[in-house]
Amino acid sequence: MTIEQNIKDVIATKLNDGTIEKLVGEQFEKCVNNALDNLFRSYGDITKTIEKQLMSTITPMVEAYDFSEYLVKLDTVLTDVLKNTTQENKALLNNFKKFYTSEAPKQIKTSELFDKWMNYVEENVETDGLEVDYDDEPTYEYVPVTFEVQHDEGRSWSSLESASLIFECEHDEEMNFMVKIKKWKDSSWSKWNIERSSVSDIKSLRNINEFEVFLNLLAQSGTEIVIDVDSDDGEVRPEQKPEATFS
Template identity: 55%
Template sequence: MSLEKSIKDVISKKLEDGTIEKLIAEQLENGIKNALKDLLGSYGDVTKVIEKQVKSVMVPYLENYDYSEYITKLDSVLVDVLQSSALENKKMLENFKNLMIPDEMKTIKVTELFERWKKYVEENVETDGLEVCYDDEPSYQYVDVRFEVEYNEERSWSSMKHAVLVFECEHDEKMNYEIRIHTWPKYDKGEWTIERNSIQDINSLRHLDEFSIFLMKLNQNGTKLILDTDSDGDEVKPDKEPEATFS
């Protein structure tokens, strides 16, 4: 029996017992499955059609939806997150929250900004090395603070004026601030712009103190500074209380 005849006999028998039809059906089924997988996959034609139709319905609905009732819940949500977050993330979220709260201040006087900084010093000044007063209740001695506006020497042709606003605490240099300000006398009518760098990385919020956040907020809200005086000084009482000692 020749090889060709043997092959024909085998094929004939498989046709008769339905084996070939079964194999063809299996491969056809696999082909359909693969075709559907390609059509319905991430980049398939059917998927693209479905995605287009979903977008046409959902996007306009989401754009027109009133989210005001959820926005009002932002504060409570942040509080919950702050209470359950690690200390490092807590600082970042606190600063983010403070930065996002709207502020309607159009202008602020330098004396008002000085008062704000004095409060920051009261809450954060280092008390090591300060004497303790025992008049009524034990308290740390007052620390001297002051501010001064240092004007730059401008070129005769310049239409802009620059200055540096210096807040200084003699006892604790970490409280000190240099704030760059500028103005166009022709257009600003005595109002100055506070120059502060914007946040490039949200993670950097965790390293900023509350006074830095306040200055950044003034800058992003376009609040103008009015120099109602060029310098002033005062004394600040630290909020921190001395630990009780027993002799």
């Protein structure tokens, strides 16, 4: 018997006893599994289709859901925690409470931002070196403050326009702020927005002040900045009162 005949006999035997069908079936099963695996991978066609259907169904539900009741509960919980926390963590929790339970306005004018900053200066400005006014009740003298919008020259080829909101208190440089804003050029729908500040680590909330928390809230919420005034000035009376002196 020749080798060719032997091979034919073996093949015939395997065909007759079902071995070939079994092997083909196993390979076919592997093929189907691989194909399904590819379809359901991150960039597979079926995965994309499922994601599209889920997005179209879930997104409107989430957008329509009223989360305000949970913000109220969060506010209550944080208030209770603040009553019992250590002094070291009060700043962190206070800022967390303001940042995550406050609702940012859809738009704010630069004049309103200036007023907001002056309130911050009033509460926090350094009083060392200030004269005391003894009329009626002793108070510190007024502190002059200024506001200005500086438009950046930028590059002619850039599609973005940028500017800086500058809040200055000559008496106390710790009160000074420079806030970067930007918008798209040549676009009727483009609005000024604060560039996103980096509150990437929640621990940093321990070290930022109330005005910075407010600015971050505006940046994170995409609040529109309306430039109604390019510059302004004013005077702020420090909230802190002079200690009584007796001569």
